[in-house]
Amino acid sequence: MHNRLEKSKVEVVGLLGVGLDGTDNQKRITQSEQFLLIGGSAETHERMQETAIRFEEALEKRGKTLREAEPQEVMDLLRDAQRK
Template sequence: MDAAGRQPQKKKSPPKVAGLLGLGLDGDDGTKRITRGKNFLLAGGSEETHGKMQETAIKLNERLDKQGRRLSDVPVNELRDMIDEVRPQ
């Protein structure tokens, strides 16, 4: 406590990512697509969209494994850049 009797302010740590959630909103063929994997859950989307989400999640995990890192260790801004780099066009 300080002289005024207040608790010292704790520094906020940057937000951490616990997992990725991918939602595809363009699936209108009646098929329910759900994929679970290490660090991710993907739901919905057309066959093409869901496939792109799968590819992105798998490539991201491969890159993290290659670097010896966990998803929760990667800062949000860096994760965003990594996803942009591995995402199929």
């Protein structure tokens, strides 16, 4: 028998967004299948929600789930979703 270490596949199982600029004592939490968004001002939380939606739409267009996407692909899609 060979004692060979197999390289584990890295997969992204979820994304966390944290807004730190909330000063109005509101607790803002949004959860989707792929994201958990917490905190932030109303404006920041809304921007995180919009980014999450654009990200999920782009991933769907590629016909992939989050777990199927390579980590670099996830980062690229997230970066693109933030720019719009």
